Amino acid sequence: MEFDLEDPLVSLEEEQTFTISELFASESEHVPSPNCLTSTHFRVFCCEAISLILQVQVSCKLDPFVAYLAINYLHRFMSSQEIPQGKPWFLRLVVISCLSLASKMKNTTLSFLVIQKEGCYFKAQSIQRMELLILGALKWRMRSITPFSFLHFFISLAEIKDQSLKQALKSRASEIIFNAQNDIKLLEYKPSTVAATALIFASHELFPQQYSILRASITASEYLDGETLSKCFDLMQDMMRMEAKELMIDTSFLSTETPVSMLERNTKRQRI
């Protein structure tokens, strides 16, 4: 048997409605349990683990989707466990195991030898034991339903004719989703809500003239709750603003202007 991870749906004809509703019905089982989101230990642990996952992703040149899937496993697993204290090796072992499982699901098996070069020295046997522990905790449901699973469906609602426009929209929305995985607050929202929000943002950026049509068609979907979508939108907007600020700070080093000269320029503008 084989399957496509990114897109569980083959077609979106009306006869497939049962599959779409099935997808929406199942997504709650692929998110961490709600109780853990208020736990400081959970947040601290996961932030550190995510940081390590993204670090390995860059150094090992992993598919971003593998990292995304690994983070999903991490959240689901750690929300079902107590965070062990005084075991610094535990975090690294969980990270390696989640990355290993994600790469196997993506069919790009990551050799343990490669990971060990990143300073994660564990015996293969230990990793296997942790893999089995995670698999059991996740009930072997490793084909996670992520926001990517819903993009195709929401885009189809807008009835966009231009294929390259669709593709650009999907790419930008995917990029937004990848970047958003750092913020643990998004875990409060279902993958479908995150997908819808990312698409609305992407359409506003890329195709302002299409924006209102797409937003209307997405928010009209029977599967989404308007109020929740609105909250998720606000959160993502804050994240985007933060991202923009960080970019501004970063690029300021590239400017040859000094703060004083910038101030002068602003003063001149005010005079005019």
Next chain:
Amino acid sequence: MLTLREKYYDFDQISSKVFKCRRDDQFFTMKIVSILNEENQANNGVPYWIIREISILKELDHINIVRLIDVMTDGPDLFLVFEYLDNEFQADFLKNPKMFMYPQMKKEFLYQILNTVAYLHARKILLRDLRPENILVNVRTQVLKIALFGAARTFEAPLEAYSSSVGCLSYRSPEVLFQFGCEKYSTPNDVWAVGCIFGEMLLHRPLFSGPSDVELLDEIFTLLGTPTEETWPGVTSICGTCALMGPPQQPKDLAKEFPMLNPDGLDLLSKMLCLCPNYRISAEDAVKHPYFKGV
């Protein structure tokens, strides 16, 4: 968390790695899968094919698919707990003599197979290895079950080892046979396999049974004609050498090859055995074919 022996009991061996067992009033079939590799080393953790296959099975909930209910681990072994199929379910359904006594039963079972394939394809899941040995039937209740995990192959063997097995070639599509060594499966291959099974139901023998890729292709082209750029756009670029094509052959009259089949059945069969994968009928369309009117 209950251990294996606390949760299940009354083990009764069925075959070397398969047991019948019980919990409360319910029976289950338990299969043991070792996750160590050939050198008994855990050199890269749990094998990816096991994770992927179990992950798929955990998602599936369909009356015609043998259900995976539980997964337990004990040291280097996995214990897969499936729904129990009693003695009324006969494995390798085409060897069941009652299959050939009632024509309506063939149609019913074909419909169930296609319905299952359509269900899987809707979830972007490919079977890749559908054949009669993986199919069990209960002729009394007329319920068919497809065993997706390890029913007919050794549990330790990874999927790739089976892909090259001679025994599997009979149900492989021409586009897959053309690219031996680098199989690129997709949904039309599964539909082709169902078409072969349909033909086998009618003829009481495998439709194609050559022992090698080349011989199989020759049998296929003998029945369905040698493909051309007209009947299969792009075929010359797919088949690496013209040797695979053999001398040009004209298609035979399916009505004469399958005299027992009515026009609707012939139409469905020809569409499932269409040489060009892009033109081949989908499982989703096949279940709506007029041949199944009244099922």
